[in-house]
Amino acid sequence: MTIPGRGLFTFRQNQTQPKPTPPQRSVAALDSMRLDLRDIAPCLDLRISQRAKRMALRLDSKSGQVFLVIPPRASLRKALEFAREHREWILRQASTVESPPQLKGGSVLPVLGVDRIIRIHFDETLKRTSIILADHELIVTTNKDDPTGRIVRFLKNLARTEITRMAKEKAALIGRTPGDIQIRDTSSRWGSCSEEGNLSFSWRLILAPPECLDYVVAHETAHLVHMNHGAKFWALCEELSNDFSGGHGWMKINGQSLMRYVT
């Protein structure tokens, strides 16, 4: 099951370019160009692209950074002018991107469909970090200044346990047994099923509403019978899902938001 595009919003220049002349560019000139761009908007950076045919502004909707993409021969002076002219557009686009959720004390993390407040109890005398998933809290007892890595590892293990159980249950309903079940962090797929019947899933599904996790597991399990996306596959997928339209619909519209959490 693939993840739809990252939503790169592009603002292209309409005017045609004058005949290019080979530019004489030093590292210092490019550095000073970058500083000028930062003056226009702090989120603005330069990218020289061999494939670019004309100047364009591109928003990375994940990081909120805006890139001024220019062809190798473009004039830096003109590029700077172009960026100045579109300053408002740049600032407006960057402000539409939410800052990524932090895995810090006091932050709220939706785990298995329930919002949990992260509580961090720091104790430097401890030998190791322990994490407990409570009803409305994720309790982290740690000797680490930044336990983010430990929290992610905990979530991956939780995803492995939950998804393995669910996939085995669903497969049993149709008389199949999945092969290996792997938990990954791929940016292009929520899940996959190999010819050999091995399944893999993104750990981030543990942060999605339960019907979505359920739907993706149903989807990959249904591939144990149908290695295609034909009508019979979708009928089985629906049969194996608790809430097919809810899960499928949410993933289609909001799935990308799961990529905002730490990478």
Ligand SMILES: [Zn+2]
């Ligand atoms: Zn599929």
